[in-house]
Amino acid sequence: MGTIVQKYGGSSVGTADKIISVAKRVIKKKLEGNNVVVVVSAMGDTTDDLIATAKSITPDPDKRELDALMSTGEMISASLLSLALKSMGHDAISYTAYQLPISATGAHCKSFIADIEKDRIIDSFNKGQIVIIAGFQAINEEGDITTLGRGGSDTTAVALAAKLGGICEIYTDVDGIYTVDPRLFPKSKKLEEISFEEMMELSSLGAQVMHTRAVELGEKYNIPIYVSHSNKDTKGTFIKEVEAMEDKPITGLAVNDSDAIITIKNIELSANTLAYIFEKIAEQKINIDMISQTAPVNGNVNISFTVPKEDIEICKSIIDTTEHASLIKIDEDVTKFSVVGIGMRSASGVASKLFKILYDNNIQVKMVTTSEIRITCAISQSDKLKAVQTVAEEFEL
């Protein structure tokens, strides 16, 4: 008997009616002769609402308690889906993280799954039960509830598929992975398949279809992940090991408006100021993404880097209290514009083609970083749509 792990996102279980629709889809898989595990997110905006309540009490709620609070959202959906299935005549059982348990390491609000104990799941399979698991949550070394970061239910699902040796299906409110966000580029094409690496780049660059760590885990254990719409029968996208197609250097394009560029001028290289600043920023768990540094002039350099806009104030105060590094400029008019494709490894000229398109369209590039399969440019937000459309057209996305 095959094992299928299905994950349904918050919008797919947002109402009682939607939970009943999900139950019907789950039953279909069960009746096809599979062992079925269903991972659920919190209903609709539940997680945001819980966070808002916490923040109405204090702007900076304690993270242990915030995790305990947020984890209730998935418990609610899990028990509701289970009782829906039972009311429809199919034996089902819901489990929270502590009931399996799903153990985790790492800080509150961004823990990593360490292991999943599968005994209770196997017992339930043997009883013919459909197993419903509250996503997003785990139990840390202290026996406390912790969460895996927003979108963490995807990771719960992939980890379960890896542990149980099953197929992983992610059902959401989009019907697959597109070359470009269809809201920005309506002619965008749905991909039949995409490689783990490309999907990881796209996820971390702002394509919010999948939790990045879920894709990472899929690659690590080579679990193909099928992404499709929870309420349509259209064909979705497989995230899996894919050979590069030589005629297609770029698989997808992602944009992200959430970062700002901080520029520090005339830093004395000899004073080790740069290392000090980056260390202080890292201590605050702030993610620096793009970095570019000018060549030294008189032993001084200028440096620019991007950080999430919400972290600007902390960065400013770190820099303000650092010797030899006071003159800074902050640019919030930033869109990170990225093209991704494993085909770049073999195809040359992708960068020059990209920059020519941007130049021909009067789009100024503020910063650039590249990896083996990705080129990211920081551009002005007012150029975003033009950049997406011209680049998508030219690269036939």
Add this chain to the structure above:
Amino acid sequence: MGTIVQKYGGSSVGTADKIISVAKRVIKKKLEGNNVVVVVSAMGDTTDDLIATAKSITPDPDKRELDALMSTGEMISASLLSLALKSMGHDAISYTAYQLPISATGAHCKSFIADIEKDRIIDSFNKGQIVIIAGFQAINEEGDITTLGRGGSDTTAVALAAKLGGICEIYTDVDGIYTVDPRLFPKSKKLEEISFEEMMELSSLGAQVMHTRAVELGEKYNIPIYVSHSNKDTKGTFIKEVEAMEDKPITGLAVNDSDAIITIKNIELSANTLAYIFEKIAEQKINIDMISQTAPVNGNVNISFTVPKEDIEICKSIIDTTEHASLIKIDEDVTKFSVVGIGMRSASGVASKLFKILYDNNIQVKMVTTSEIRITCAISQSDKLKAVQTVAEEFEL
């Protein structure tokens, strides 16, 4: 250092502002030099809302899943109160039932606390932490979440006070125990103290201030329970071991409109029909309260008993399918009217005085049952207010 277990009901933690008010009261007790444990109910109508969602999926939701669902309400309040306390500069920590654990036996939705593991609480005390515990929930032998019945957080609080050797304070939306519900009899007096037995009778008769099992547990472990308003500094009521006051035969009065009287006529005593009916009703976990039987005539008897109105249909079908017992009458116009007092043990003439008051006021008594410290009459609902007022006046309640 003394230990205080405080319990705050749903209306006392119904909003973020109310949670902050509760936090201030908790901090006060902590600063007075106590170890403080706080048991919380679900915010406002959360439990009802969760049940309504479940029932919008299926009218008869599976009880294991319903327990898992309902238990989230208390987890939410517990983490919110804890993060409120921390934001106010006082170290606090929330625990769910499984984190201690609080273990339970018995059926879902009406389990009994079997034991509470106090190690984590003591550890937290040693760290100077205020301990917040999600009420109403426990973990059963299967490792599943179960609940203690509506109002069960009271029981969680008393059990914790018993286990920790502390004082128990129940904070709610009334400022103590009154001789009569003040909505029915505004001149009603607040009691300084009431005995466990009297409170148990009053609770089970419909005075909804306290969970009956909480009072039972208080008596068993002799834990005085202080009941007071969560948001006023008025003096509340102690539920404790009390000597009867000879001049006061009646301590309180309770009314309850939720039962109906079922009457079965001409039952053949020889056929053992009665035992059969009561057994079938008990199998359905239906609580029969008052029972009265006429003297046999020609080997036949008439019997009347009260059951909750919601169980009428089940009882009807049991009786309809029973031989020798088909002729039944159902009276839904019933108020159970009870007077309670340990003083009745030594004072004679309470019953005759009560019946004289009812008779003088043209109140027809449909059924009567008595215990050592209680007299309950079934009367018509239209006589309820008159009965409450005249009896409360005459007995100076």
